[in-house]
Amino acid sequence: MNINWMEEVEKRKDDLLEDLQKFLQIKSILDEENTTKEAPLGEGVKEALTYLLNLGEKDGFTAKNVDHLAGHLEFGQGEELLGILCHVDVVPEGDGWSVDPFGGEIKDGKIYARGAMDDKGPTIAAYYAMKIVKELGIPLDKRVRMIIGTDEESDWRCVEHYFNVEEMPTMGFAPDADFPIIYAEKGIADYDLVSKAGAGNEEAAHTVLHFESGRRYNMVPDFAKVKLAGSADDSKLAQDYEQFLLSKNLKGKSYMESEALFLELEGVSAHGMEPENGTNAGILLAHFLSDSDIDPSSQQYFTFIKTYFYGDSRGKNLEINYEDDITGPLTINVGKLRYDQQAGGTLGLNMRYPVTFNLDEAKGKLQELVEQKGFAIENFSDSKPHHVDKNHVLVKTLQKVYEEQTGDKGELLSIGGGTYARSLESGVAFGPLFPGRADVAHQKDEHMFVEDLLKATAIYAQAIAELAKK
Numbered sequence: 095m096n097i098n099w100m101e102e103v104e105k106r107k108d109d110l111l112e113d114l115q116k117f118l119q120i121k122s123i124l125d126e127e128n129t130t131k132e133a134p135l136g137e138g139v140k141e142a143l144t145y146l147l148n149l150g151e152k153d154g155f156t157a158k159n160v161d162h163l164a165g166h167l168e169f170g171q172g173e174e175l176l177g178i179l180c181h182v183d184v185v186p187e188g189d190g191w192s193v194d195p196f197g198g199e200i201k202d203g204k205i206y207a208r209g210a211m212d213d214k215g216p217t218i219a220a221y222y223a224m225k226i227v228k229e230l231g232i233p234l235d236k237r238v239r240m241i242i243g244t245d246e247e248s249d250w251r252c253v254e255h256y257f258n259v260e261e262m263p264t265m266g267f268a269p270d271a272d273f274p275i276i277y278a279e280k281g282i283a284d285y286d287l288v289s290k291a292g293a294g295n296e297e298a299a300h301t302v303l304h305f306e307s308g309r310r311y312n313m314v315p316d317f318a319k320v321k322l323a324g325s326a327d328d329s330k331l332a333q334d335y336e337q338f339l340l341s342k343n344l345k346g347k348s349y350m351e352s353e354a355l356f357l358e359l360e361g362v363s364a365h366g367m368e369p370e371n372g373t374n375a376g377i378l379l380a381h382f383l384s385d386s387d388i389d390p391s392s393q394q395y396f397t398f399i400k401t402y403f404y405g406d407s408r409g410k411n412l413e414i415n416y417e418d419d420i421t422g423p424l425t426i427n428v429g430k431l432r433y434d435q436q437a438g439g440t441l442g443l444n445m446r447y448p449v450t451f452n453l454d455e456a457k458g459k460l461q462e463l464v465e466q467k468g469f470a471i472e473n474f475s476d477s478k479p480h481h482v483d484k485n486h487v488l489v490k491t492l493q494k495v496y497e498e499q500t501g502d503k504g505e506l507l508s509i510g511g512g513t514y515a516r517s518l519e520s521g522v523a524f525g526p527l528f529p530g531r532a533d534v535a536h537q538k539d540e541h542m543f544v545e546d547l548l549k550a551t552a553i554y555a556q557a558i559a560e561l562a563k564k
Contacts, residue, residue, distance in 0.1 A: 099552035115198035118207035142182035164256040170234040177263030179514035180217035181246035184209040204541040212535035216269035216526040223554030234562040268514040271523035278508035280446040281479040289439040302392035305433040307376025311444040314372030316363035318379040366427035367510035369407035376431035395439035418448040446510040480516035
């Protein structure tokens with residue numbers, strides 16, 4: 095059967111975009127403060143999962159809600175299972191958008207919304223790919239199942255629960271990264287560095303009451319704010335801060351409120367897998383505070399940040415930097431920063447480490463160093479690196495499909511991001527970002543080119559058709 099996959103996608107373009115816009119308009123951000131048994135991750139996430147399951151059921155797929163933490167849509171027959179792993183949750187929208195972050199607006203050939211690239215756009219592309227294969231009645235030897243996660247941007251509770259109760263696919267892919275094919279992913283460790291009692295100049299001019307920046311381990315913080323107890327030197331500190339902002343070409347402000355001095359700083363958000371793509375507001379404000387006359391406990395906290403993280407996202411100052419030929423350098427994103435006069439300070443780190451990195455050895459070295467500086471490692475979690483052999487049938491088939499659909503070389507890539515592919519025994523990440531396109535996931539004005547969305551759909555359709563045959 096000779097199929098023009100792009101032509102089949104074009105026939106369904108209007109429906110695809112309409113379904114995607116409705117999907118993008120759902121604010122599916124993790125909300126752990128307002129949970130129920132039927133919405134364990136919040137109402138928005140529940141609504142997005144329900145939307146996709148209902149869409150699939152309407153189109154004739156077998157739909158299953160797995161305890162409101164995940165779900166799947168399936169068609170085809172056979173003992174073996176091809177998995178397509180997607181997710182409906184999105185990171186918070188952040189500030190500075192030029193359009194409604196949950197509007198799904200289409201302009202200048204792009205569709206804009208939080209999740210347009212990560213991962214609602216690719217999810218709908220994969221969904222329509224399944225729909226095309228199903229509607230064409232292509233004979234398959236495997237079942238095809240879209241596995242739908244709800245917690246990919248946080249703790250992966252969705253896939254952890256899913257694979258405890260449901261079948262592991264024979265092989266599969268996650269449309270949640272870059273084209274051509276990502277066959278290797280760094281390990282990802284999240285952990286907190288928590289400060290103990292501080293020491294320093296007891297006659298400080300300023301007392302830090304509260305400092306906060308960042309909401310997620312895997313996002314570069316784009317805003318930071320500190321509250322200081324009012325003193326006679328407030329105007330001088332505010333002037334120093336203005337000079338600091340000018341010298342670093344940064345945006346921010348200072349103001350008095352309820353007899354307290356507030357300093358705010360604007361950064362640039364980016365995905366935590368490459369901190370250099372963003373501007374960490376928390377680290378920069380900490381840098382300024384560390385050079386100011388502040389109380390001893392906070393001085394210890396902010397000086398630690400400046401010493402070990404200012405200008406260094408590779409762990410060099412911590413002496414745990416490492417790089418290999420498969421996945422590149424270790425990176426560290428300081429995603430969450432908190433200091434309180436009563437509770438002390440915390441740094442939430444997102445460390446992405448190469449496939450051949452000795453994590454246990456580095457953790458021991460890190461623990462020894464931070465303890466000497468009055469910090470302790472807490473809440474350590476780890477997702478091991480993922481690597482599929484270059485000659486695996488999955489990799490070879492996807493290379494062939496990509497090259498036939500694009501005319502370009504199906505090169506193998508490695509990334510610092512963690513995709514659902516690592517939750518599969520044999521899985522890779524496959525698109526949707528084409529070479530040469532800017533990665534705008536987790537950034538303001540996140541978008542996907544409509545032509546890329548349609549092209550990805552054609553690629554996924556052919557891939558499904560070929561992988562689901564023996």
